[in-house]
Amino acid sequence: MTIESRYQEIQGRIQCACAKSGRGIEEVLLIGVTKTHPPESVEQALRLGILHLGENKVQEASAKKGIVGEKGVWHFIGHLQSNKVKNAVQIFDQIDSVDSLVLAQEISKRCEMIGKRMPVLMEVNVSGEGSKFGVKPEQAAVLAEQINGLPHLELRGFMTMAPLMEDPMKSRPYFAQLRDLRDRIQQETGLHLPELSMGMSQDFEGAIEEGSTMIRLGTILFGTRPKPTREFFEDSI
């Protein structure tokens, strides 16, 4: 299967999930997760009109951007270490996985130095799994206000990863939880948090039905991820 035929099938499934939940397809942004895929996959995605790309390594994204040029909207979706922020703010248009106040402060500081205002999402660990990054739901309101108060950040909403489930519909309660949390925090704080980044290859339809505005699709769009190559993973930045 080509990326194009996969993309067509996915678009049909997005339409169905939107129709089922009374939402418009324009409410759901598809982010093509190109991590470990070669620059050619990025170029193909861009040609098909998939303009939003997700990467989880600064060095890897930098190498790919160097090849495909200044095209697309690049989202950082991984765990960002403080020592990578300086480069990350130059390469990425949006950081969708802010998981601590210290990280948010560093991003704001580095953005100030280059005169940039960064749209960000706060990652929330709704499942409470120890293996996952993200802030605890009970800390989310306070942290959202603190992050929103930083001068060079624009907090746009929340992101989460549901636990891997054999039955993808079992992920839905986690997506509902993030939406409810967002609704409650918006009410309590008056913050404007329109974005919910939730749903991956396995579980994007349930996520759409629970109100996702950004689905992050890798495998289902680009195929099985190849082994990371040295070129992209050598951490020379």
Ligand SMILES: *Cc1c(COP(=O)(O)O)cnc(C)c1O
């Ligand atoms: C890899 C990754 C994805 C894409 O996963 P697939 O299951 O391949 O669709 C989405 N979100 C994050 C944060 C990821 O790291």
